[in-house]
Amino acid sequence: MASVCFYFQVHQPYRLRHYTIFDSDTNYFDEHKNAQVCRKVAGKCYLPTNQLMLDLIRRHEGRFKVAYSITGAVLDQFKEYAPEVLASFQELAETGCVEFLGETYYHSLSFLFSPREFAAQIDAHRKAVQELFGQTPRIFRNTELVYNNALAETIEQIGGFDAVLAEGADHILGWRSPNFVYRPPNTQHLKLLLKNYRLSDDIAFRFSNRGWREWPLRAEKFSQWVNAVNGNGYTVNLFVDYETFGEHQWEDTGIFEFLRQLPTEILQNPDNDFKTPSEVADAYEAADVVDVPHLVSWADTERDLSAWLGNPMQNNAIHELYNLEHMVKASGDPDLLDSWRKLQTSDHFYYMCTKWFADGDVHKYFNPYDSPYDSYINFMNVLDNLRSRCATGAPSRQDSLLVATPA
Amino acid sequence: MKIKTLMLGWEFPPYISGGLGTACYGLTKAMSHLGMEVTFLLPRMGPVRLGGKPEVIPESGLPHVRLHAVSSSLVAYGRYGNPRSAQHAVAKAAQPEEPPEGPSPYGPNICEEIHRYATRVMKIAESEEFDVIHAHDWMTFPAGIALAAHSGKPLVVQVHSTEFDRSGEHVNQSVYDIERQGMHAATRIIAVSNYTRNIVVNRYSVPPEKVEVVYNGIDFSDSADAAPVQATSSKNDKVVLFLGRITMQKGPEYFLYAAKRVLEKEKNVKFVMAGDGDRLYGTIDLAAWLGIGHKVFFTRFLRGQDVARAYRMADLYVMPSVSEPFGIAPLEALQYNVPVLISKSSGIAETLQNALKVDFWDIDEMANKIVAVLRHPPLQETLRTNGRKEALRFRWEDSAAKVNEVYRRVLNVA
Structure with a gap:
């Protein structure tokens, strides 16, 4: 069995306006620019991709599933600048095939600096998800997949979560594969889902790279790579920035076409299915403990905090x-x-x-x-x-x- | 094949007055290290020899480089970068080492002097063997053109600055004409930055494919003693440094307007202006008029160890130039571990990443950034550490190697 587990990150910061030492007002944020970016990305990515997801979910009659983690910062901006985007996410929520994850409301690094603030932001985000999407998040993903053992312990203490997401970095996995469910040390129930960074990055970063020997990447070829996991793992965790679709990879790269074909290709193999992160956590037992004493993230080649x-x-x-x-x-x-x-x-x-x-x-x-x-x-x-x-x-x-x- | 260059250059140590002299010497020294053969013709003030016979200076101090003096009153900056300022009393007074019996300083006579220089260069060249002529900036262009026509050898002109940099929109037509003739007569043009290349292409109607960019470098031999000695922390006041000619081109008044704004926010700051120029007195007046005279210190022109001392006491170096073809000084400042704030209207701004950049006219932003550096040690530290690392990558040897490539293309040798 190979389950494809898609989680998409949706986030936009509140960008600051140009603010000099000679300024003294309290309008710190660049409302014009934030609105502009929000509407631009809505047009290029959020709206068309949400529509496509909705079509795919309907066409595959419940067999295609995805998860989103949407920060409070971007939810607030949707309300203000692009309410139609929020409505389209709500429509997705109503299909029953979409899971919403929990994170810090402001996409912050508060875990590293203030446990109290960290807990407060998780709580605020949980409430926002409940209110807007009628779900209570069961899976936690920390900002930029910043993770270590202590984070897992903290999340278990805060409670309400069944699993945490992290980067499947080579240096934490060693010879092990990211395609199993793991467990953090010193926790009772919490599971750990690790990103398959090779297959995730094939979509997020390499998709349009003409110098890449696998270019052009078609759904058929990608599905073969997923099929190859059968027998060597249970789940292929594809954790990707949602802006990959239409914003980082433009429409003319064929990214939407890829996404449109992918469920059909994946589901052609009867051993494959799509699962949301909480379904993965429910379905599979932890194969091993993964010890992560040092912080990891999903950024850059170092997968650390240096960014x-x-x-x-x-x-x-x-x-x-x-x-x-x-x-x-x-x-x-x-x-x-x-x-x-x-x-x-x-x-x-x-x-x-x-x-x-x-x-x-x-x-x-x-x-x-x-x-x-x-x-x-x-x-x-x-x-x-x-x-x-x-x-x-x-x-x-x-x-x-x-x-x-x-x- | 070993290429022999006849270099029409400016200034050799110990007398170097600014960027042009530094650049010519730095490049030539690196060419020497690479084993390139150079005959360097150096304009020198002095009694005119009969028939313009060259006064041979025994040694250049550099292997493969022969130095010939050409008796001439031409100096690298045509009087602080602006030939018309020659009549300015201040400018004259600021040049005390000028021998009274020497050729008349220019101004109205500059065109004659340039042609006298060209004639003398032609004489000297008669007994020289060379494959390519390399002329630096407009005052040497007529000599280069004449020499190329007479010898049939290709002319490479290097543009370190243009009349538009020096004079803004009020260009001196005859200087412009000479620059243009030189650029059009040349087989190849070397510009010190893309910034300058654009001026050459757009203002002088030169086909873009004819112009190559070769960045300047910095001299490592000086950096040995300049290594991480930190400015003494015992001093009460922070020091913001302007170091360069005090001329319109260098934007001294923007520095002062920004200083005024900085002092509204930070009291314990001194502003040091090191350099001479035709705007010196006007700049001193302006400091007084702005009511910040007690915070601004004028050192006049500095040399040698005094330059090093000025850099060492600085917390920030500011280059507010209106138009700076390259900008070696910020690299020097970084060599001395001083973070830099530079004008976006400069060649160096297009390539140096670890520097603060402003539009020279944006006084508030300049002040904003100056205050930030003074207030936030982590900013100073990051700019300094990364900036120095980056500055040390500007190697004259790389410039010389690129110049060699230009020669090879010009001479069609593989």
Whole structure:
């Protein structure tokens, strides 16, 4: 049996506007640009791909299934800038063939810096999914698939989740295959689903690469690779950014055609099926314990955190941000809290990445700034203003200390 | 085949006044390291010898390089980069080493001087063997053209700056004409950046395929003693450095307007302006008029160890140029571990990644970035570490190898 398990990540950050030390207003975010990007990606990716998914689910009468993880940050932007996208996801939810995963509301790295904030954002995201899609997430995926043993333990403590997703990086798997279900050490029930990065990246990154010897990739060929898993594993976890369809891989690459054909090709083999992550977790027992003492992610060739925390600027910016947590929460100002949380979105730190020479192209593509230095300067200017608001907004120093002290 | 070059260049140590001299010397030195044969004709102020006979300087200090002096009053910058400023009293006063009996400094006479130089070059070349002529910037172009016509050897001209860089839109027509003639007469043109290449193609109607880009480098021999010595942290004030000729081209007034804005946000900052030029007094006046005279320090023209000292005390180097064909100084600053903020209107900005970049006219953004560097040590550190690493990749040997390729194409040798 080989189950194809699709999970698509849907996310857009709240990009900052150009904010200098001479600015003092509290409009930190570039509403025009965020609306523009949201509508552009809606037109190129979200709307046509959702329509295609809906068609496929209907055509295959319940045999084609997918999962989404949609951040709170992008859900809020859909509400404001592209409500038709939200409606189309809701339509998908109603088919019963679509699962929604849980994550941090703001696509943050809060796991690394504030357990309290991490739990609060997971809770906020869970509520949003319940409210919008009528489901309670059972599978957790952390921002950028940042994962280690401690994350699994934390998630089990928070509760409500059956499995966690992570990158099937070679250095954590060794000789083992990502096509089995695993278990983190020191947990009771939680399962671990690992991304098959070769097959995932064939779609997400190599699909349109004419220098790749498998180009052009057709659904038929891809299905043969999936068939080859039969006997060597249970599940092929294809974890892919949703923007792959139509935005990273343009329509003229044939990506939509590929997706349209894929379910038919996969299902031609009676040993194959499609499962959502929670179905995979239910169906298969864990084959082994995978020990991940060090942090892994799904980014770049290193599969580590260096894209977000690789240089002194990134570390400084994120530490300064989380240093404000107590003050922001003590202020009782919902606007302030909202801005502070939007600043936690990992993209802001990704823009500050200086590893240009190895992974430069991908980074540049997603970066609204001319340089990582510009993005750091902008972020720090905003943070400076935010800090000054905490200072004036807090009732008094003594009060804020009382409120901020963890129980 | 070993190619012999006749180089019409500028300045040899110890007297180097700026980027053009640095570039000619750096390139020639690297060509020497690669074993390329160069005869370098060096304009030198001095008594005119009878019949323009060359005064042979015994040694260039470089293997494969022979140095000939050409008696001439031409200097690398045609008076701070703007020939018309020659009449300016300030500019004259700023050139104390000029011998009173030497050829009259230019200005109205510059065209005559250029042609006198060309005549002398022709004389010297009669007894020289060479395969290719390589002329640096417009003042040497007429000599290059004449020599090419007379000898039948190909002419390569290298454009380190154009009249548009030096004078904005108010170009001196006769300078422009000479530049244009040189570019059109040349078999091949070397531009120091794509920025300059675009000017050559668009403003001088040169076919793009004729122009090649060869970036400048920096000299490693100087960097040995410049290695990671950090600016002393004991000083109270941060230092923001401008180092370059104080001329319209270099944008000194934008530096001051930005300084004024910076001081609104940060009190403990000093602004140091190192250099001379026809805008020196005007710039001093402007600092006073902006009410920041007590925060701006003018050092005048620095040489040798004083340059190193200026870099070492700086927390940030700013190059606010209105138009900078390349920009060696930011690379030098990085060599000294000083982070840089550079004008987008420059050749270096198109290739240097680890630098802050601004539009020279965007005063608030310039100030914004200056303040950021002063306030955030992690920014300074990242710019410095990555920038230095990147700057050290600009090697003159690579430039020389590219020049050699240009020669080979020009001479049709494999």
